[in-house]
Amino acid sequence: MLLLDRLPLPVALCDAEGVILLANPAMAAEWGMLSGQMRGRNALDFFHPRRTTRLHPIGEAVRLRRRSRYPVEVTWSTAAGTERYGEMDVDPVSDTPDAPPALLLLLRVLGERAQTPAESVAEDPRASEVEARILALAAGGVTTARVAKTVGLTVDGVNYHLARLSRRWGVRGKAALVARAYVLGVLDAEAWPPAVAHRSGPD
Numbered sequence: 466m467l468l469l470d471r472l473p474l475p476v477a478l479c480d481a482e483g484v485i486l487l488a489n490p491a492m493a494a495e496w497g498m499l500s501g502q503m504r505g506r507n508a509l510d511f512f513h514p515r516r517t518t519r520l521h522p523i524g525e526a527v528r529l530r531r532r533s534r535y536p537v538e539v540t541w542s543t544a545a546g547t548e549r550y551g552e553m554d555v556d557p558v559s560d561t562p563d564a565p566p567a568l569l570l571l572l573r574v575l576g577e578r579a580q581t582p583a584e585s586v587a588e589d590p591r592a593s594e595v596e597a598r599i600l601a602l603a604a605g606g607v608t609t610a611r612v613a614k615t616v617g618l619t620v621d622g623v624n625y626h627l628a629r630l631s632r633r634w635g636v637r638g639k640a641a642l643v644a645r646a647y648v649l650g651v652l653d654a655e656a657w658p659p660a661v662a663h664r665s666g667p668d
Contacts, residue, residue, distance in 0.1 A: 474572065475489065476571055477489070478568070479508055482507070482577040483507050484508075486569070488500050488504065495511075495549075495572075507609070509621065510626060513540050513628050514537050533628050537557075539631040540628075548632065549575045550575055553570055553573075556568070602616070634649075
């Protein structure tokens with residue numbers, strides 16, 4: 466871990482399911498977090514692969530315990546709300562040939578696109594039907610995997626909608642999205658369990 470801390474590039478170590486075990490300060494700084502705050506979260510909560518098909522060979526490599534490097538194009542939103550893009554090198558690693566592999570993530574930042582105030586104003590502040598359902602489930606504490614199964618999307622699909630809402634509403638994180646959804650009337654303020662308001666917006 467001390468070696469990871471000294472690396473200037475963002476680096477994290479995940480288990481085979483993508484749950485973060487360790488993250489160095491450079492990685493955590495992308496979201497204004499401390500290293501320990503990323504532990505236990507899934508890497509897909511932070512990154513959005515541009516092509517989800519690029520994840521399939523990684524899953525196969527973990528299953529067959531292959532050792533190779535897999536580059537994945539990703540995007541993410543920083544703590545300041547800036548959308549960045551880059552390439553994530555994913556390396557299955559293990560201490561011994563028979564040990565279950567972990568995933569070493571090495572991030573290279575390639576550029577960024579800051580959303581302008583004019584773009585924020587131009588976005589429709591309402592949510593689509595599926596986005597509203599995702600928010601209602603998230604407000605009730607449902608995990609991303611369960612949300613995906615309930616609404617008929619992949620985990621990547623759910624994260625895509627959450628990231629799009631984050632950019633549209635200028636907030637970061639599920640808690641802020643849920644709070645914003647109540648303020649905008651997307652969720653019913655008087656309902657429990659959390660429910661979509663009578664009209665949430667267009668698809």
